Amino acid sequence: MSNKNQTLGEFIIENQSSFKYSSGELSRLINSIRLAAKVVNHEVNKAGLVDIIGNAGDTNIQGEDQQKLDVYANEKFIQTLTKRNIVCGIASEEEDSFISINSQDENHQNKYIVLIDPLDGSSNIDVNVSVGTIFSIYRRVTPVGTPVKLEDFLQKGREQVAAGYVVYGTSTMLVYTTGHGVNGFTLNPAIGSFYLSHPDMKFPADGTIYSVNEGNYLDFPLGIKNFIKYCQQEEGDRPYTSRYIGSLVSDFHRNMIKGGIYMYPKGSRNPNGKLRLLYECNPMAFLAEQANGKASDGFTRIMDIEPTELHQRVPFICGSKNMVEKAEEFMEAAK
Numbered sequence: 001m002s003n004k005n006q007t008l009g010e011f012i013i014e015n016q017s018s019f020k021y022s023s024g025e026l027s028r029l030i031n032s033i034r035l036a037a038k039v040v041n042h043e044v045n046k047a048g049l050v051d052i053i054g055n056a057g058d059t060n061i062q063g064e065d066q067q068k069l070d071v072y073a074n075e076k077f078i079q080t081l082t083k084r085n086i087v088c089g090i091a092s093e094e095e096d097s098f099i100s101i102n103s104q105d106e107n108h109q110n111k112y113i114v115l116i117d118p119l120d121g122s123s124n125i126d127v128n129v130s131v132g133t134i135f136s137i138y139r140r141v142t143p144v145g146t147p148v149k150l151e152d153f154l155q156k157g158r159e160q161v162a163a164g165y166v167v168y169g170t171s172t173m174l175v176y177t178t179g180h181g182v183n184g185f186t187l188n189p190a191i192g193s194f195y196l197s198h199p200d201m202k203f204p205a206d207g208t209i210y211s212v213n214e215g216n217y218l219d220f221p222l223g224i225k226n227f228i229k230y231c232q233q234e235e236g237d238r239p240y241t242s243r244y245i246g247s248l249v250s251d252f253h254r255n256m257i258k259g260g261i262y263m264y265p266k267g268s269r270n271p272n273g274k275l276r277l278l279y280e281c282n283p284m285a286f287l288a289e290q291a292n293g294k295a296s297d298g299f300t301r302i303m304d305i306e307p308t309e310l311h312q313r314v315p316f317i318c319g320s321k322n323m324v325e326k327a328e329e330f331m332e333a334a335k
């Protein structure tokens, strides 16, 4: 149940009872993400004006240069989630290992863990192109009352209780699911509130947009090459349109609204693909499936993949159901 122009806070309260664990903790958790998103949005929006653009002079575990906003966003999300005393553990793209949160939860009574990519697409920051935050929420699997363990984070994507993203674009939106569909909220910066602007978001079953970095074409598996050639052929609604922003959240968001497919296949430089399973692919796959879309590695449903390590990468194909299934057909045929 949702009505347009409802604030995110009102929506959370109204829909809290639909969440089977509705003890209010998840609501408080989503609210803390909302707060962190507003704080990060404020910095992202003025990145060009203050000395926060550019390289933080460090590299993360991925070996990627840490942009200052990456570091800032990471700190703000961790700080906000810790202060609200709701989660027992956090994993982040910017942290080598997971963080056990017990500063105020010395008895480890909190039940939720959060995995985040605090600022995805950060290479776009200096050129004023959209970036995003991605989050994934699980209930812990180890006993309440004990410090979290790696196994709490290495859960299959199908165990997620909530997932979402913030897209810092021409407007700032928070889009999330708790397993009851996908809803999008747009920030009114003058008031500082998110308003329900995109209720019950759904991927069109078909689309005419494909998103992939074709600079890597020669490196792609044969099935992906054949699918791209299929997209480019003159027939019916093809050739499709190629749109690739270099920011997963933005490409996903546009494809969900207009219909389309996003692909980050494996290649020689990225033998397992580039995107991280736990805090990029799984949350986006949860959203995709909740919006009648699909997400796989070309063969296996993303949310069925058994994680083996915190920062593991997987090939990622996600978007309109019929387009993903067509790509999977080409992958199967080229086996």
Ligand code: P6P
Binding pocket: 120, 121, 122, 123, 213, 246, 247, 248, 249, 274, 275
């Ligand atoms: P490439 C950003 O670093 C990211 O993780 C996604 O947001 C984006 O789609 C992809 O990588 C871009 O990678 O190799 O095409 O520049």
